Amino acid sequence: MADPNRRIGTLRCRDLMPHLGGYVDHEISAELREAIDAHLEGCPECADFGSEYARLVDTLRSLSIPEDGDDSVEARLLGRLGRLWSASDRPPGDDSTGA
Amino acid sequence: MVRRHYGAVYGLLRSLGADDADAEDALQECFVSAWRNAPSFRGGESARPWLFAIARNALRRLHRRRAGEPARTESLDSLAVGAGWGQPARATARFEAAEEIRWALAHLPEGEREVVVMRDLLGVEGKETAQALGLSLAAMKSRLHRGRLRLMRLLRGGEVDDG
Numbered sequence: 001m002a003d004p005n006r007r008i009g010t011l012r013c014r015d016l017m018p019h020l021g022g023y024v025d026h027e028i029s030a031e032l033r034e035a036i037d038a039h040l041e042g043c044p045e046c047a048d049f050g051s052e053y054a055r056l057v058d059t060l061r062s063l064s065i066p067e068d069g070d071d072s073v074e075a076r077l078l079g080r081l082g083r084l085w086s087a088s089d090r091p092p093g094d095d096s097t098g099a
Numbered sequence: 100m101v102r103r104h105y106g107a108v109y110g111l112l113r114s115l116g117a118d119d120a121d122a123e124d125a126l127q128e129c130f131v132s133a134w135r136n137a138p139s140f141r142g143g144e145s146a147r148p149w150l151f152a153i154a155r156n157a158l159r160r161l162h163r164r165r166a167g168e169p170a171r172t173e174s175l176d177s178l179a180v181g182a183g184w185g186q187p188a189r190a191t192a193r194f195e196a197a198e199e200i201r202w203a204l205a206h207l208p209e210g211e212r213e214v215v216v217m218r219d220l221l222g223v224e225g226k227e228t229a230q231a232l233g234l235s236l237a238a239m240k241s242r243l244h245r246g247r248l249r250l251m252r253l254l255r256g257g258e259v260d261d262g
Contacts, residue, residue, distance in 0.1 A: 004176060004185070017179050021244035027225070049184045056194045056251055060219035063197055065110045073123055077105055080127055081134060 009038035013046055024054050101130055104147055108154045114216045116205055121161055128157035148223060152231035155213060162209065175245070182251035193254040203253040211246030218243050 004014040016039055022028040023036050040047040108129055112122040132153050133140075140149055180186075193199045204212055213232060217223040218239075223231070229239035 013185070014176060017175055017184070018241075018244070021240060021247065027240070045185050048187075049179075049182075052183060052194060052251065053247065056200075056247060056254070057219060059195050059197070059200055060215065060247075060250075061222070063200065063220050065107075065114050065216075065220055073109060073126070074102070074105060076123070077127055077130055078101060081101065081130060084131060084134060 006043070008042040010035050011039040013039075013043060016040075016046055020050060020053055023050070024057050100133075100146055104150050105130065107147060108150050111151055111216065111221065112154055112158055114204070114220065115155065115158055115213060116209070117158055117161075121158065125154055125157040125161055128160075129154040132157065148227045148231055151217065151221075151223070155231060159209070175248075178245060178248045178252065181255075182248040183255050194251070199254060200250065203250045206253055207246055207249055211242055211249060214239055214243045215246040215250070219247075 005012050016036055019028055019032060019036060023033065028036075040050060105126065109122055109126050112125050113119075117125060129150060133150060136153075140146065204215065207215065210232075214228060214234075217228045217231065218225065225236060225239065229236045232239060234242065
């Protein structure tokens with residue numbers, strides 16, 4: 001790989017790495033974003049890596065997590081909560097569990 | 100509340116790597132704990148992040164009974180090089196393949212997988228994720244970044260390790 005201490009603009013390649021997540025998530029200051037943009041413009045290796053990183057994050061965000069658990073899972077859960085409910089005079093909270 | 104949220108909580112547990120049996124155990128522990136601690140829940144907020152935090156802790160307790168926590172850490176530079184930093188792009192297609200990514204997620208260390216699942220897959224806000232996992236915001240962001248880098252390394256064919 002290229003020298004991680006190579007400096008382009010105000011940042012070395014190595015300096016960019018801890019901020020890449022914040023850069024992709026838009027959670028860094030405008031000043032730091034500007035410095036990273038300047039580095040990426042002059043460093044194709046970091047730019048390529050940043051693009052791959054961003055592509056992975058896009059895919060992760062597009063993955064759905066189906067609401068899981070079938071009727072039997074629900075029935076066993078409600079059964080256990082129902083037994084707890086019956087074993088005590090009152091639930092510790094309000095009656096919003098729906099059990 | 101149970102009917103509204105149990106499916107999402109179960110889905111979270113399965114995404115965190117629990118098999119059917121562990122997911123159901125942790126699901127039950129989660130709602131029993133929620134029921135017992137209902138007075139500590141601040142009304143007006145969404146119950147789901149609160150339940151996610153309880154479920155995640157229940158699953159961790161299950162796992163701790165069986166094995167110790169991984170202690171090894173790796174430098175960010177080393178992790179990034181393994182993820183392809185400074186090397187020709189060659190795994191782009193795998194970065195867009197849902198099944199490949201789900202496989203890689205399953206091989207992340209538990210702490211990193213939790214953050215990636217909550218932030219990237221479930222879209223939980225950063226502060227809520229940090230709170231649910233008992234981390235500072237900075238620590239949560241660092242763990243998220245390391246988890247993503249490790250996913251990239253796995254997708255490039257890198258070693259499966261315990262972090």
